[in-house]
Amino acid sequence: MLKKLLIANRGEIAVRIIRAARDLGIETVAVYSDADATALHVQLADEAVNIGPPAAKKSYLNVDAILKAAHDTGCDSIHPGYGFLAENAGFSDAVSAAGLVFVGPSGDAIRLMGDKVAARSAAHAAGVPIVPGSLGRVDGIDAARHILIDTGFPVMIKAAAGGGGRGIRIAANLAEFEQAFPQAEAEALAAFGDGGLYMEKVITKARHIEVQVLADGADAIHCFERECSLQRRRQKVWEEAPSRALSPRLRDELCSSAVRLARAVNYSGAGTVEYLYDEDADRFYFIEMNTRIQVEHPVTEMITGIDLVAEMLRIAGGEPLRLLQSDITVKGHAIEVRLNAEDPARGFAPFPGTVAALCIPGGPGVRFDSMLYAGYAVPPFYDSLLAKLIVHAETREAAITRMARALSELQIDGLATTKPLFQALAADAAVQAGDFHTRWLEGWLETHAARLTPSLEP
Amino acid sequence: MPALQSPLPGTFYRSASPDKPPYKVDGEAVAVGDVIGLIEVMKSFHEVKAETAGSAIRFVAENEEPVMAGAVLAELD
Numbered sequence: 001m002l003k004k005l006l007i008a009n010r011g012e013i014a015v016r017i018i019r020a021a022r023d024l025g026i027e028t029v030a031v032y033s034d035a036d037a038t039a040l041h042v043q044l045a046d047e048a049v050n051i052g053p054p055a056a057k058k059s060y061l062n063v064d065a066i067l068k069a070a071h072d073t074g075c076d077s078i079h080p081g082y083g084f085l086a087e088n089a090g091f092s093d094a095v096s097a098a099g100l101v102f103v104g105p106s107g108d109a110i111r112l113m114g115d116k117v118a119a120r121s122a123a124h125a126a127g128v129p130i131v132p133g134s135l136g137r138v139d140g141i142d143a144a145r146h147i148l149i150d151t152g153f154p155v156m157i158k159a160a161a162g163g164g165g166r167g168i169r170i171a172a173n174l175a176e177f178e179q180a181f182p183q184a185e186a187e188a189l190a191a192f193g194d195g196g197l198y199m200e201k202v203i204t205k206a207r208h209i210e211v212q213v214l215a216d217g218a219d220a221i222h223c224f225e226r227e228c229s230l231q232r233r234r235q236k237v238w239e240e241a242p243s244r245a246l247s248p249r250l251r252d253e254l255c256s257s258a259v260r261l262a263r264a265v266n267y268s269g270a271g272t273v274e275y276l277y278d279e280d281a282d283r284f285y286f287i288e289m290n291t292r293i294q295v296e297h298p299v300t301e302m303i304t305g306i307d308l309v310a311e312m313l314r315i316a317g318g319e320p321l322r323l324l325q326s327d328i329t330v331k332g333h334a335i336e337v338r339l340n341a342e343d344p345a346r347g348f349a350p351f352p353g354t355v356a357a358l359c360i361p362g363g364p365g366v367r368f369d370s371m372l373y374a375g376y377a378v379p380p381f382y383d384s385l386l387a388k389l390i391v392h393a394e395t396r397e398a399a400i401t402r403m404a405r406a407l408s409e410l411q412i413d414g415l416a417t418t419k420p421l422f423q424a425l426a427a428d429a430a431v432q433a434g435d436f437h438t439r440w441l442e443g444w445l446e447t448h449a450a451r452l453t454p455s456l457e458p
Numbered sequence: 459m460p461a462l463q464s465p466l467p468g469t470f471y472r473s474a475s476p477d478k479p480p481y482k483v484d485g486e487a488v489a490v491g492d493v494i495g496l497i498e499v500m501k502s503f504h505e506v507k508a509e510t511a512g513s514a515i516r517f518v519a520e521n522e523e524p525v526m527a528g529a530v531l532a533e534l535d
Contacts, residue, residue: 054524055469350500352467380467381524384500
């Protein structure tokens, strides 16, 4: 078992990790920037070390300062949380090289899953369905025409050397494709000095479904799926478990495929295998594997009764998996919403400020993961996530009712938050029916802006 | 001497990205509406535009440094 853990993060996830460590009797060390001296994670940890100025790259991304803090306080391990250094393979390597335990997978596993083409190949090799398309670079237009048999239309043509949405073209039919492919090749060569192209089927209406896995380097198990189709600008805002869209047979295939991938890469720790689910075709496709604990992990904890962060700490401490697959069952339905310091009535503009009165919802089946307290000044330098409100009930319908009840109890004065968005969504017929896909929310926001009344009274 | 203030709390940037030149250099003339920098608030970026004109700008705030709302970013002659 680990003895003393440094948490290389801030905000609600640092608080969450401190709680799990304390439940296991592990001592905790927080790190903080100049902007976070009064933060809750600093108050809750056994010790706290200042690691630099507000800018993340000078503090929470400063590997040397974090390793020095761990050394100076006698820690034997580091938990990276999510974001910041959590999926930085070099950080995992550096922690190990310093003789400390990294609570997460090896640098090699992070590197493999962080490389989109390598991850896709690994998934394919493990028998995990991937989005139809080229396995690597397309070898000329004749090979490209052959790949169209698998992808159909619309098809995406991507520059191998591109990234962040650059160098992407979409062809709706063969005529467009014949024109676009040579153009894309020439453009890629001009823009990136590399004419290499990939092709991938475009799935227009998909649900985002992901599988939670736990692994100890030798064996792997799954903790069922989460559905995170309600997204704004590719950011998840409302997550739930289980997904109402899957049949029992497909759920079994999906979860088994995630376990196969985790085993194939000798994964260790908690991870999430993300998929697109094409509801019309009743097929799922691998997108990527996230090699960290995720923001929305509590919905899985609520339906399975497993403390995922505690399991990560046990695995990192050298224990084999404690649970058998047959030990893990789903009970009821859970929903999480992300309360961000953003004003939905003003295009989700960020809203840093100071928390005045604070009233946190409670009662049966309600959980509130947050770093807020009355009087806390939310710094403008980091993510806008303030809190995650999670509810659990016997059925999805009851969970939505409970979410509306919990939201009505929640009061965060002094800030604008995304609470009005979730009140409107909980009351929406399509949400209640579970009838949505990853691009549904953006369309809904355009027509329902009037429902998002300001949460801050002037 | 008119001053250009930060409309928001956050991190001040003098250029659009680290590999781009600054929007304005000390001594440069500024017209109303010119972008003089960016403020990053909770990972979203907001342009800071000059509300008055001046024949020469002089920056007070440092690049990539934290600023409070109302902090003086630059002065104008």
